[in-house]
Amino acid sequence: MSFRTTFSAGAFALLATSSIATAAGVSPLDIVKPVADYKIFVSEKLEKLVADTKSFTDAVKAGDLKKAKALYAPTRVNYETIEPVAELFSDLDKSIDSRADDHEKREKDPDFIGFHRIEYGLFSQNSTEGLAPIADKLMTDVTDLNKRVKDLTFPPDKVVGGAAALMEEVAATKISGEEDRYSHTDLFDFKGNVDGAKKIYDLVRPLIVKDDGKFVAKVDANFATVEKTLAKYKTADGYESYDKLTEDDRKVLAAAVNTLAEDLSTLRGKLGLS
Amino acid sequence: MKQSDTIKESFVTDRRRLLLGVGAAGGAIAAGLTSAQAAGNAGAEQVTDAPVSNKMQERQPFHGEHQAGIVTPRPAAGMIVTFDVLAQTPRDVEQLFRTLTDRIKFLMAGGTPPAFDPKLPPSDSGILGPIVPPDNLTITVSLGDSFFAKRDWLAPLKPVRLSRMTGFPNDALDPALCHGDISLQICANTPDATIHALRDILKNTPDLMVVRWKQEGSVPVLPPKADGSHESARNFLGFRDGSANPDARDAALMDRVVWVRDGGEEPGWARHGTYQAVRIIRNFVERWDRTPLNEQQAIFGRHKATGAPLDGKVESDTPNYAADPEGKVTPLDAHIRLANPRTKGSEENLILRRPFNYSNGVSKSGQLEQGLLFIVYQADLEKGFITVQKRLKDEPLAEYLKPIGGGYFFTLPGVTNEDDFLGRSLLQAAGQIASGKKS
Numbered sequence: 001m002s003f004r005t006t007f008s009a010g011a012f013a014l015l016a017t018s019s020i021a022t023a024a025g026v027s028p029l030d031i032v033k034p035v036a037d038y039k040i041f042v043s044e045k046l047e048k049l050v051a052d053t054k055s056f057t058d059a060v061k062a063g064d065l066k067k068a069k070a071l072y073a074p075t076r077v078n079y080e081t082i083e084p085v086a087e088l089f090s091d092l093d094k095s096i097d098s099r100a101d102d103h104e105k106r107e108k109d110p111d112f113i114g115f116h117r118i119e120y121g122l123f124s125q126n127s128t129e130g131l132a133p134i135a136d137k138l139m140t141d142v143t144d145l146n147k148r149v150k151d152l153t154f155p156p157d158k159v160v161g162g163a164a165a166l167m168e169e170v171a172a173t174k175i176s177g178e179e180d181r182y183s184h185t186d187l188f189d190f191k192g193n194v195d196g197a198k199k200i201y202d203l204v205r206p207l208i209v210k211d212d213g214k215f216v217a218k219v220d221a222n223f224a225t226v227e228k229t230l231a232k233y234k235t236a237d238g239y240e241s242y243d244k245l246t247e248d249d250r251k252v253l254a255a256a257v258n259t260l261a262e263d264l265s266t267l268r269g270k271l272g273l274s
Numbered sequence: 275m276k277q278s279d280t281i282k283e284s285f286v287t288d289r290r291r292l293l294l295g296v297g298a299a300g301g302a303i304a305a306g307l308t309s310a311q312a313a314g315n316a317g318a319e320q321v322t323d324a325p326v327s328n329k330m331q332e333r334q335p336f337h338g339e340h341q342a343g344i345v346t347p348r349p350a351a352g353m354i355v356t357f358d359v360l361a362q363t364p365r366d367v368e369q370l371f372r373t374l375t376d377r378i379k380f381l382m383a384g385g386t387p388p389a390f391d392p393k394l395p396p397s398d399s400g401i402l403g404p405i406v407p408p409d410n411l412t413i414t415v416s417l418g419d420s421f422f423a424k425r426d427w428l429a430p431l432k433p434v435r436l437s438r439m440t441g442f443p444n445d446a447l448d449p450a451l452c453h454g455d456i457s458l459q460i461c462a463n464t465p466d467a468t469i470h471a472l473r474d475i476l477k478n479t480p481d482l483m484v485v486r487w488k489q490e491g492s493v494p495v496l497p498p499k500a501d502g503s504h505e506s507a508r509n510f511l512g513f514r515d516g517s518a519n520p521d522a523r524d525a526a527l528m529d530r531v532v533w534v535r536d537g538g539e540e541p542g543w544a545r546h547g548t549y550q551a552v553r554i555i556r557n558f559v560e561r562w563d564r565t566p567l568n569e570q571q572a573i574f575g576r577h578k579a580t581g582a583p584l585d586g587k588v589e590s591d592t593p594n595y596a597a598d599p600e601g602k603v604t605p606l607d608a609h610i611r612l613a614n615p616r617t618k619g620s621e622e623n624l625i626l627r628r629p630f631n632y633s634n635g636v637s638k639s640g641q642l643e644q645g646l647l648f649i650v651y652q653a654d655l656e657k658g659f660i661t662v663q664k665r666l667k668d669e670p671l672a673e674y675l676k677p678i679g680g681g682y683f684f685t686l687p688g689v690t691n692e693d694d695f696l697g698r699s700l701l702q703a704a705g706q707i708a709s710g711k712k713s
Binding site: 222251252254255256258259261262265266268269270272273274 | 358360391392393394395477480481482483484
């Protein structure tokens with residue numbers, strides 16, 4: 001647990017001043033390399049997403065329920081890791097990753113497709129019946145996403161802001177276990193989101209470590225807390241079911257994630273991005 | 275901040291003069307909450323103009339022997355929010371207490387939050403505008419049984435009556451609405467001020483605690499009476515609530531009923547603290563509204579319109595149960611008679627009620643989810659709330675109630691000066707135990 005600065009009005013003012021100084025210390029050119037590196041990272045994840053989705057959807061279409069169930073979480077974790085980029089294409093994000101809550105008729109809604117619709121079929125209905133067209137559409141969408149991202153110029157503010165966006169995603173839907181409600185494989189997604197945020201943070205970390213050592217130490221410590229806690233639930237081929245997460249560990253994760261969300265929300269500003 | 279306060283005050287004074295000039299809408303004005311319409315003569319106002327209040331600069335003192343928000347007259351908006359606390363070590367717990375102290379001090383005083391570089395998230399949510407008005411805010415900090423139980427170094431210092439709330443026979447407690455390591459009671463003239471305060475505290479303590487549950491409530495506002503007298507507010511069953519409350523202006527009485535004093539069984543650090551019992555009590559209001567008036571009055575033991583006891587004329591009348599031993603006027607199982615039998619012995623069971631009404635949407639059956647956010651303070655939890663509640667177990671009112679949540683907490687002593695902070699006496703006592711062990 002990290003030690004928090006006392007936020008008296010006076011300390012607030014001091015913090016503000018030091019943040020301004022930090023932001024001024026980073027030139028826009030300094031961001032170019034981290035953003036380029038991030039694009040490579042995203043491309044690799046997307047290649048893997050396309051390949052894994054192929055195996056996953058093939059299993060669904062072949063009616064191999066056991067294999068499809070086993071591949072569900074490890075396939076979508078690639079998507080979760082690069083979610084801030086994937087979300088730039090809202091039409092694809094909706095067709096690939098929307099949840100039943102996003103649709104008026106919930107599970108019965110014909111617009112409810114993508115990973116979670118297949119998850120519902122596999123884990124809740126325990127069947128691959130009727131899933132083939134949804135599997136085909138998912139494969140098409142994932143391939144399309146990969147192509148669109150290849151042509152995309154990565155906006156630095158979106159990249160850096162993605163670290164905080166991923167933690168907001170965890171804070172809002174992963175802490176509660178509502179993301180993968182049929183399969184209870186939330187801890188895979190959780191890890192994917194956290195890894196995605198940490199990748200971005202690690203790429204820009206050298207730019208702020210000198211001027212803002214205290215901030216970096218605090219963020220490092222909270223990432224370490226999340227990783228240490230998640231590691232307790234690691235299994236041979238992934239993660240335990242979300243319902244195995246103890247109440248105490250859920251609280252530890254919630255606090256670390258909320259703190260990362262607060263701290264990473266200042267990352268763009270610290271790098272002089274708006 | 276000083277200068278802007280002056281500007282604000284003069285604005286408020288002008289506004290008040292203006293409003294008093296309008297006159298006809300006197301009730302609403304003196305209650306402090308006035309619609310934009312009430313000030314309509316000042317010129318045409320737009321539909322989205324903010325409703326105005328002349329009470330935004332009301333301030334409760336932060337420093338004192340006792341925390342604010344207990345004997346403080348209850349404003350219109352209240353909230354209980356409880357947290358699970360991550361801070362484990364003495365250092366982190368002190369950090370939490372100091373952070374809470376700093377934030378509460380600022381929020382209760384009001385003022386201008388620091389301006390950050392606009393590339394960063396702002397320091398304040400801004401929902402009350404660029405200058406935070408105090409709006410009569412109080413935030414009262416209390417600790418649950420689990421706060422002590424989960425920290426070995428604090429366990430020996432737990433207040434002797436503090437326990438984890440257990441269900442009473444009529445309860446249907448939802449685990450998601452019960453207990454907590456810390457409770458904050460946040461009260462203000464408007465719900466916006468309580469929400470603003472909560473968001474400020476969340477933003478400043480993310481690594482130290484996480485929200486467990488929250489319940490907001492309100493108190494219906496009344497016009498002032500011509501003779502300057504006051505009456506108790508009504509609950510969602512339409513009855514006056516708190517008529518027999520001990521007089522919170524009577525310091526000697528509060529010392530006896532509410533505050534932990536020296537010389538008892540309680541640890542020394544707890545002096546000037548108090549026990550807080552919170553209950554979320556759902557009312558079956560549709561069914562209540564379908565109950566004959568006579569029966570409603572017999573169930574409560576009071577006249578609905580006036581609040582007077584069934585053998586009295588006005589709310590402040592004291593019922594004479596000795597003259598009615600068989601319960602012919604006030605049934606023996608009437609709520610007020612069971613809760614406070616007015617015997618010599620029942621004096622030691624007095625409690626200070628400070629409840630709010632809540633309304634949360636509808637149940638799956640389409641019935642209104644509303645009731646009482648019941649909050650009481652007492653120097654002895656066993657002799658106070660727990661004893662009173664046991665007496666109420668077979669009351670007819672129970673058919674219309676379903677307690678679904680809450681918890682027991684110990685409210686920390688007040689912060690007496692600029693060098694002091696919430697929980698200081700507790701941490702000092704823990705430090706003395708630790709150094710005693712070492713030597």
